[in-house]
Amino acid sequence: MLEVKSLHKVYNPGTVREMCLFEDFSLNIGEHQFVSVVGSNGSGKTSLLNILCGSIPVEGGQVLMDGEDITNQKEHVRNRRIGRIHQNPAMGTCAGMTILENLSLSDNKTKRMGLKQGTDKNRVAAYKQLLAPLGLGLEDMLNARCGSLSGGQRQALALVMATLTPVDFLILDEHTAALDPKTAETIMKLTDRVVREKNLTTIMVTHNLRYALEYGDRLLMMHKGGVVLDKQGADKQKLRIEDLLGMFNSISIECGN
Amino acid sequence: MDILSAFLTGLPATLEQGLIYAVLALGIMITYTILDFPDLTVDGSFPLGGVVTISLLLEGWHPLLALLAAALAGALAGLATGLIHVKMKVRDLFSGIIVMTALYSINLRIASGSALLNVRGTATTLFRNNPVANALPKEAANLILLVVIVLALKFLLDWFFTTRSGYLLRAVGDNDRVVTALARDKGNVKIAGLVIANSLVALSGAVFSQHLRMFEVGMGAGTLVLGLASVIIGITLFKRAQKVKQTTAVIIGSLLYKASVSLAIACGLAPGDMKLVTAALFLGILAMGRIKGKEKKHAGS
Numbered sequence: 321m322l323e324v325k326s327l328h329k330v331y332n333p334g335t336v337r338e339m340c341l342f343e344d345f346s347l348n349i350g351e352h353q354f355v356s357v358v359g360s361n362g363s364g365k366t367s368l369l370n371i372l373c374g375s376i377p378v379e380g381g382q383v384l385m386d387g388e389d390i391t392n393q394k395e396h397v398r399n400r401r402i403g404r405i406h407q408n409p410a411m412g413t414c415a416g417m418t419i420l421e422n423l424s425l426s427d428n429k430t431k432r433m434g435l436k437q438g439t440d441k442n443r444v445a446a447y448k449q450l451l452a453p454l455g456l457g458l459e460d461m462l463n464a465r466c467g468s469l470s471g472g473q474r475q476a477l478a479l480v481m482a483t484l485t486p487v488d489f490l491i492l493d494e495h496t497a498a499l500d501p502k503t504a505e506t507i508m509k510l511t512d513r514v515v516r517e518k519n520l521t522t523i524m525v526t527h528n529l530r531y532a533l534e535y536g537d538r539l540l541m542m543h544k545g546g547v548v549l550d551k552q553g554a555d556k557q558k559l560r561i562e563d564l565l566g567m568f569n570s571i572s573i574e575c576g577n
Numbered sequence: 578m579d580i581l582s583a584f585l586t587g588l589p590a591t592l593e594q595g596l597i598y599a600v601l602a603l604g605i606m607i608t609y610t611i612l613d614f615p616d617l618t619v620d621g622s623f624p625l626g627g628v629v630t631i632s633l634l635l636e637g638w639h640p641l642l643a644l645l646a647a648a649l650a651g652a653l654a655g656l657a658t659g660l661i662h663v664k665m666k667v668r669d670l671f672s673g674i675i676v677m678t679a680l681y682s683i684n685l686r687i688a689s690g691s692a693l694l695n696v697r698g699t700a701t702t703l704f705r706n707n708p709v710a711n712a713l714p715k716e717a718a719n720l721i722l723l724v725v726i727v728l729a730l731k732f733l734l735d736w737f738f739t740t741r742s743g744y745l746l747r748a749v750g751d752n753d754r755v756v757t758a759l760a761r762d763k764g765n766v767k768i769a770g771l772v773i774a775n776s777l778v779a780l781s782g783a784v785f786s787q788h789l790r791m792f793e794v795g796m797g798a799g800t801l802v803l804g805l806a807s808v809i810i811g812i813t814l815f816k817r818a819q820k821v822k823q824t825t826a827v828i829i830g831s832l833l834y835k836a837s838v839s840l841a842i843a844c845g846l847a848p849g850d851m852k853l854v855t856a857a858l859f860l861g862i863l864a865m866g867r868i869k870g871k872e873k874k875h876a877g878s
Contacts, residue, residue, distance in 0.1 A: 400760040412758070414751035417744070422755075425748055428741050429759045435737075438744035482758065 321386050322349040322372060322489060322521065328380030329367060329545075341367055341545045345381070349538075353552075354515055354522040356532035358564070359542035360572060365525040368542070369493050372523070374398045385489075400430075403482030403520075405475070407494040412478025415467030419458060419477060422466055423447050426481040450480055454510060472503030476510060483514050490515060492524040496531070504528075508535065529564045543571050583843040589720060595835035596723040597785050598807060599828040600730060604777030605804035606827045610812065611750040612770045614662075617673030617801055621680025622654040622775045624797035626782030628687045631694045631792040640703045644783050651779020652772045654680060659768030677797075685794055692794040702787045719788065726784065730777070731824045737773075746770050778804075799852055806859040807831035813866050834858070 329342040341364050349355055359365050370376040372383060374395035383391045390398060405412055413422050424439040444462070451459040454476045458469075466474060475495060483490065492511065496504035512535050515522045526532050532539055539556050541549035541564070549567060551559055584591075601623060608616040626647035633643040654676055662672035688694050701707050703722060710718050737743045749756045749766040756763040778800070786792050811830020815821040841854045 394762070396757045396760050396762050399758055404758060406754075411752065411754050414748050414755050416751045417747060421744060421747075425744050425755065425759060428744070431741070433741045433745055433761075435740045435742060438739055438741045 321351045321384075322523070323347070323382075323384040323387075324368075324371065325382040325384065326380070327371065327378055327382075329364075329371065329376075330379050333379065342371075342378075342381075343545065345545060347540075347547065349521060349523060352519050352521055353538055354520075354536040355524065355538040355540060356536040357523060357525045357540045357542060358527070358529060358532045358568075359540075360568070362544075363542040364545045365542050366493060369404075369491050369523065369525060373402060373404060373491055401487055402489045402491060403487040404491040405478050405482055405493065405495040407497050409471040409474040409478065409498060412481060413466040413469075413474050416465060418463050418465055419451075419469075420444070420447065420462040422477065422481060423462075423484065426484040429485045450484070451477075454480070455506070470503075472499050472507065475499060475503075475507050479507065479510060479514060483518060483520070486518075488521060490520040490522040492522065492526075494525050494527060497527060511535075529561055529568070533559060533561055533564065541567060541571075580840075580843050580845075584840055587839050587843065589716070591835050591839040592832065593719050593723055593788065595832035596720075596727050596828075597781060597788060598803065598835060599727050599831035600781035600784060601778050601800065601804045602807035602811070602827045602831040603730060603734060603824060604774040604781065605801065606808050606823060607746075607770055607774040607777070609805060609808055610823065611747060612767060612774075613750055614669050614767070614771070615673065615801075616658065616771065616774065617670065618654055618658040618676045618680075618771070618775055619673075619778045619804060620797045620800045621677035621684070622651045622778045622797075623782035623785075623800040624684050624792065624794065625650050625654055625680055625687075626779030627786035627792040627796055628684045628694065628794075629779070630783035631696055631786050631790075632687055634696050634700060634702060634787070635694065640701060640707065640787060644703070644780060644787070647783035648776040648780040651782075652776040654779065655771040655773070655775030656768065658775070659771040662771075663764035663768055680797075681794070684797075688792060688794065694792040696787075696790040698790065700790070702790060703784065704788060705790075723784070723788075727828060730780075731828060734824050735822055742769070746773075799855065802859055803834075803855060806855060806862065807834045809859075809862050809866065810834050813862060 324345065324347050327342045327345040331339045331341060357365050357368070367376065371378055374390070374393060378391065382389055385398070385401065414425070417425070420439055427440070427443060428438070447462070448459040456473050456476055458473060458477060466477065469477070495511070496507050499507060508531055514520070522536070524536060537556065538552035539549070539559065540547050548571065601619070605616070605619060608614045629647040629650045630643040633646055634640065658672045658676045661667050661675060662669055667675070685692070696702065699706065704710055704719050710722065713721055738747060745756060745761060745766050746769065749763050749770065753763040756766055782796070807830040808827050809830070810833050811826035811828070812823065814830065815826040837858055838851060838854050842848060842851070846854060
């Protein structure tokens with residue numbers, strides 16, 4: 321369970337560009353929930369993810385993970401239980417290292433580092449088994465450098481890496497936005513399968529309203545640091561894309577766009 | 578022909594120096610190409626290695642132990658730079674400059690205030706008056722010993738880069754977000770990289786000093802530029818050859834760099850012009866690399 325309580329977030333405090341994003345913002349994400357978050361630019365979606373992951377500090381309020389206050393916990397410590405995928409496919413993998421080396425790195429996440437061999441040869445078959453169902457041919461190019469892969473391939477690999485060791489939470493930050501429509505569809509399906517298989521509590525920020533409707537069991541629409549729509553279960557299934565678009569437009573008009 | 582014969586006469590000495598500086602270049606390879614950190618600490622940690630090893634030889638230490646102690650001293654220098662940069666959030670360049678500046682005085686302290694320390698020719702060093710060196714043919718002894726040292730370090734580093742810690746070190750320079758995602762503190766990994774790099778640099782300074790049987794307080798000036806030149810020559814040359822390990826490329830780069838400098842001197846330049854030649858050569862390589870298309874920086878790093 322992930323929770324934020326009366327969150328305060330101000331950008332550029334004390335300057336002329338001071339901008340208050342969250343003011344007394346609270347949100348509770350239940351265990352094993354798959355939440356899609358939509359909203360216009362600047363509505364606070366990505367900031368929310370960054371706050372949950374500990375990438376940016378907050379001015380007030382609490383972040384709770386399974387009831388434990390993690391507001392001041394460092395990002396890398398939180399990552400013991402969180403897997404995250406970024407919008408930019410380059411961010412999830414090391415370009416200069418091979419697919420096998422990248423997978424081995426992630427596989428060692430929960431292990432002691434030290435001077436044991438980085439790649440466990442006995443795990444290669446298991447890696448291939450994980451990569452084969454992606455249908456991208458990655459299993460046959462384990463020794464290729466990640467920098468030579470396409471965006472879709474890198475994002476698929478990032479997904480496998482983020483969930484290779486047991487994590488409880490998956491944070492998806494517009495992770496299909498930089499991909500072509502067909503690859504985006506593939507990655508989205510893969511994501512859904514991984515989330516279901518591993519029973520992950522998931523927050524997915526997306527600009528794709530269709531994905532937000534089709535996937536996940538709860539939908540949030542954010543605007544100016546607040547939640548303006550929150551539907552789950554049967555209510556969410558009744559939502560149609562026209563409803564969402566209509567709401568989106570009314571928000572945007574309000575902003576003068 | 579005069580130029581050629583002058584160059585060939587000096588060739589063994591050139592190779593010896595190239596090998597000694599290859600150890601330095603291996604250290605700088607870690608900070609510059611792996612961590613992407615312009616580490617000026619090396620201008621202080623190279624002479625630090627020299628002064629530690631010479632002082633200990635004067636105390637009658639075994640030359641190998643004196644090398645080891647120098648490497649440890651270098652590790653501490655790297656640790657200082659790393660802590661200043663990571664924990665106190667001082668910019669990379671400044672962290673190195675601060676430690677380099679402090680080391681100048683520290684080196685003088687270790688040398689008990691004298692700017693020059695000498696070890697007598699009769700003393701036991703790596704290259705003289707020890708059973709191994711005595712058993713080798715006199716003209717080739719230095720070269721053989723240096724080749725062994727450099728190869729041993731090369732294989733040690735190659736092996737290290739295949740370990741879990743080695744993977745993590747490579748990852749932090751490649752894309753430090755991945756290291757954070759692995760629930761590891763990227764700052765600590767950077768510090769570890771600086772520690773390893775500066776212990777290699779100090780080791781190089783120690784070998785240099787044992788070779789010449791002296792320490793001189795100014796011997797560190799220009800160390801970074803010299804090492805960078807070697808690293809960049811090696812990497813530029815072998816950019817397309819994926820099979821050649823980076824460590825090999827850097828060692829060859831160091832040999833080529835020394836060879837070009839001694840060629841320039843054979844052409845009639847004075848030894849005092851060496852730094853000018855270094856600067857010109859370094860600029861030339863950088864400009865060439867620019868023209869050939871700068872190596873792509875990885876996104877996210």
